[in-house]
Amino acid sequence: MPPFLFDTTILFCIQHLACGGGQVGARLAHCADPGCSAAAVSVLQQRPYCVHHLFEVCYQKVDYYLQGLQEHTLQESDDRALRDFLAESTSVLTDLATSPVALDNLARARLLDLLLRVSELGQHLRRSPRRLLHVPVRLAFEAPDARWEEVTETQVISRYGARLSCHHRLEVGDLLLVIRLDKPQRARARVTWCRTADSGTFEMGIELLSCDNFWEIDWEAPQQTLSDNSSKSQSPA
Ligand SMILES: [Zn+2]
The missing domain is CATH 2.40.10.220 (predicted glycosyltransferase like domains)
Structure with missing residues (x-):
């Protein structure tokens, strides 16, 4: 993820998007989850997410790919998408862990758990070539x-x-x-x-x-x- 996401200047622009100000941070204005108005903190697969929905999307994808690997149900397109997801989610989650974004204890625990699960997914992929x-x-x-x-x-x-x-x-x-x-x-x-x-x-x-x-x-x-x-x-x- 680009480091500018956490630049205070950009965050200032994001805050002003609601009233029409700011252009630079437009794609980070709000979480992409329908109905969520929280500010986005990360971009995953070209969609901005708040902390809560970033974690939710990551958990869903980890579970989906893990099941696919165990059941041999991944299609060829899934295989490519899995490798892309592993690389991008590792980068996004690591950036979040070291960013100044304030995370409460629960969010920090979920973040560490997700980093571990993404790592395990990668190990599983390497151990079980198909x-x-x-x-x-x-x-x-x-x-x-x-x-x-x-x-x-x-x-x-x-x-x-x-x-x-x-x-x-x-x-x-x-x-x-x-x-x-x-x-x-x-x-x-x-x-x-x-x-x-x-x-x-x-x-x-x-x-x-x-x-x-x-x-x-x-x-x-x-x-x-x-x-x-x-x-x-x-x-x-
Ligand atoms: Zn959200």
Whole structure:
């Protein structure tokens, strides 16, 4: 964030915006949250926010991206947006922590908590690289009252899991056998989430339980982003 946001001259201009004075601080006049008339203290993703709504927006985004990483539901555009959010929010929150803006004890505690959560989100992203890879697999499910097999393919894979779709509804915690059709690999997996997809099929996340590096990918290789791999998404590995 530009350091001038906390310049007293600019704050003076912001205070006078209500009566038509001042041009420089126009985009910082008021918090962008509808119905909030508090003065903005920071700009995140080109929108000015008061302290309260800056924190609220950051918490919502951290939760959204964390869930997306855990459930393998982030799209390619989300992946880019996540990296942008990590860089910008770290900068904005750090600037706020060192700025002369008066924060009460609760706000300061929330600010430190948010900085920690943003940092953890970044660590999670680095620890859990994902690839947009369509690996053909056969799913085998066996329970006392149901038994089926289905051929499908992955949509996103990670070191310890995948997102895929199938025509059978599964419950969280259900166990499956995942058999790769392109290689002689099979592993036990646990369903971590399952939801109805637009096409009437079911989309789900699985966690691999019994195989190290099931996808046979060098996860330390430099091209780790979803966008880097989208062009190669038709080949398994
Ligand atoms: Zn606000």
